[in-house]
Amino acid sequence: MPRPVDVPALVAAARDGAPRAVARLISLVEDADPALRDVMAALTGHTGRAHVIGVTGAPGVGKSTSTNMLIRVLREQGKRVGVLAVDPSSPFSGGALLGDRIRMQEHALDQGVYIRSMASRGHLGGLSWTTPQALRVLDVAGFDVVLVETVGVGQSEVEVAALADTTIVLLAPGMGDGIQAAKAGILEIGDVFVVNKADRDGADATVRDLRHMISLGDRTATGLWRPPVVKTVASAGEGAGDVLAAIAEHEAWLVSSGQLRARRIARAADEIESIAMATLRARIGDLRHSHNVETLAAAVVDGATDPYAAADKVVGALT
Amino acid sequence: MPRPVDVPALVAAARDGAPRAVARLISLVEDADPALRDVMAALTGHTGRAHVIGVTGAPGVGKSTSTNMLIRVLREQGKRVGVLAVDPSSPFSGGALLGDRIRMQEHALDQGVYIRSMASRGHLGGLSWTTPQALRVLDVAGFDVVLVETVGVGQSEVEVAALADTTIVLLAPGMGDGIQAAKAGILEIGDVFVVNKADRDGADATVRDLRHMISLGDRTATGLWRPPVVKTVASAGEGAGDVLAAIAEHEAWLVSSGQLRARRIARAADEIESIAMATLRARIGDLRHSHNVETLAAAVVDGATDPYAAADKVVGALT
Numbered sequence: 001m002p003r004p005v006d007v008p009a010l011v012a013a014a015r016d017g018a019p020r021a022v023a024r025l026i027s028l029v030e031d032a033d034p035a036l037r038d039v040m041a042a043l044t045g046h047t048g049r050a051h052v053i054g055v056t057g058a059p060g061v062g063k064s065t066s067t068n069m070l071i072r073v074l075r076e077q078g079k080r081v082g083v084l085a086v087d088p089s090s091p092f093s094g095g096a097l098l099g100d101r102i103r104m105q106e107h108a109l110d111q112g113v114y115i116r117s118m119a120s121r122g123h124l125g126g127l128s129w130t131t132p133q134a135l136r137v138l139d140v141a142g143f144d145v146v147l148v149e150t151v152g153v154g155q156s157e158v159e160v161a162a163l164a165d166t167t168i169v170l171l172a173p174g175m176g177d178g179i180q181a182a183k184a185g186i187l188e189i190g191d192v193f194v195v196n197k198a199d200r201d202g203a204d205a206t207v208r209d210l211r212h213m214i215s216l217g218d219r220t221a222t223g224l225w226r227p228p229v230v231k232t233v234a235s236a237g238e239g240a241g242d243v244l245a246a247i248a249e250h251e252a253w254l255v256s257s258g259q260l261r262a263r264r265i266a267r268a269a270d271e272i273e274s275i276a277m278a279t280l281r282a283r284i285g286d287l288r289h290s291h292n293v294e295t296l297a298a299a300v301v302d303g304a305t306d307p308y309a310a311a312d313k314v315v316g317a318l319t
Numbered sequence: 320m321p322r323p324v325d326v327p328a329l330v331a332a333a334r335d336g337a338p339r340a341v342a343r344l345i346s347l348v349e350d351a352d353p354a355l356r357d358v359m360a361a362l363t364g365h366t367g368r369a370h371v372i373g374v375t376g377a378p379g380v381g382k383s384t385s386t387n388m389l390i391r392v393l394r395e396q397g398k399r400v401g402v403l404a405v406d407p408s409s410p411f412s413g414g415a416l417l418g419d420r421i422r423m424q425e426h427a428l429d430q431g432v433y434i435r436s437m438a439s440r441g442h443l444g445g446l447s448w449t450t451p452q453a454l455r456v457l458d459v460a461g462f463d464v465v466l467v468e469t470v471g472v473g474q475s476e477v478e479v480a481a482l483a484d485t486t487i488v489l490l491a492p493g494m495g496d497g498i499q500a501a502k503a504g505i506l507e508i509g510d511v512f513v514v515n516k517a518d519r520d521g522a523d524a525t526v527r528d529l530r531h532m533i534s535l536g537d538r539t540a541t542g543l544w545r546p547p548v549v550k551t552v553a554s555a556g557e558g559a560g561d562v563l564a565a566i567a568e569h570e571a572w573l574v575s576s577g578q579l580r581a582r583r584i585a586r587a588a589d590e591i592e593s594i595a596m597a598t599l600r601a602r603i604g605d606l607r608h609s610h611n612v613e614t615l616a617a618a619v620v621d622g623a624t625d626p627y628a629a630a631d632k633v634v635g636a637l638t
Contacts, residue, residue, distance in 0.1 A: 301584050
């Protein structure tokens, strides 16, 4: 039997930054717990302070090491840092957990860092639903910066980018030159490009390639921000300051251009739409359970009606 | 500009089996044309006669050759045969088209055969929507048997199986032994298993493996039908009679057990649900266009409401 959820107490504890309360709330998000409705209502008015930074890139570019480097330098600035490692592709989140274990060792005793991996277990709405809810929990818990790290590749990167205020795209020499990046669709989503492992051969060529591709790209969708390209050697901590400076510059631009609010409104609209669709889907599920849809389906099979007319009746019954 | 659709004339021509009318109607299905609503209403009462046979299997097992063999023997029995080659994975349907071209040569002058490849172009509802609509068109056009061939692998096979009265799963020696089949989830969906390329080494072992796996499987979901395993060499036309006999036996069982009606009702219920969800999604899209969702999203960002309460308002506005 699930434990009963004392929403006001949990939310109060999370607002004080209590790690166990934060963990419990994010578990409710993962499980799509019915109590979430009350949780989200209780968080209202306490959100919007955290800067959400997406960190994405193909496997092998050094995502965990780079996130770790960012945590370290943000902590040196006195900022509290939440990390959400999202693995949309796997219900087990193995890669994320491995990265976590390494980071846990370094930050285990630091109360200013909270690291959590989260699987989106393919539940209704997927990333567009779970991630913003988890972000809201970390925001309310007072983290100044929340890093969202994706383990997946492809479509999930684009989805996660839509959830972040600033999206950092990581590449490594030889793995992700400009053309590969263009093919993967990451030129459009990156606000800051980081060429990691910059001590390897080909790093400068990758930087040139990227800058060239960015100069050719259509940036109107992102409001004419020209994304900088920064070099790092995350394993040695080199370039961390440059990445932070680029992030800060982007943050300032987001505010002055009005894009911060615009992005957050678009994000909230996606989330509202996901929840509304899930509500409607659940109501149709109830109609199937009570055999209303099956009765209509039998009428379609018997040639007494057609699927569109039947669907109209289902929509009518929901409303 | 799209041509205007004369629905009554098109449907009348399709009911006479006119290939161009059939082709036009299936193009409307592919394009999710608004006229489909009238088309499906006009088809009402004229469907339910065609036996729908799904043909699926991994690339390389000889799907096109096997479908071709089935067309030939069904034609020898005087049956009119429609073929729908569905490629859920690709918008270009290249593999399907290649297979078609080969078959077209053999059946080009035969008025009793209609072959069509269809891409599901990732549009709303996907396979669960387009395929049953196209099947209904072929059914009304008087085809006694409709073969639905999937090019994709994995989830799409399972989806297509849900759309067929009888699902044939093809395997080849060495490629698809019992354990591989179990992993791919195809043991659950097959009504008839065909080991093609049975002149190759290992065919008997594959048959034994499959029979063993089937005997271990839980068949309650398919109403206790024990699927037969048949050997063919489709390229030489060997085993065609055995496949047809197995299909006929399954068809008789479907009728006597009541499963034919049950499967078709479940299929229609899925279709109705897909159309209803698409209708609701379109209405939410309209709400976004008219800025209602954006206004709610801004209220969420400003901390004046939460996403669940906002979603309730969206659901309320739809109804």
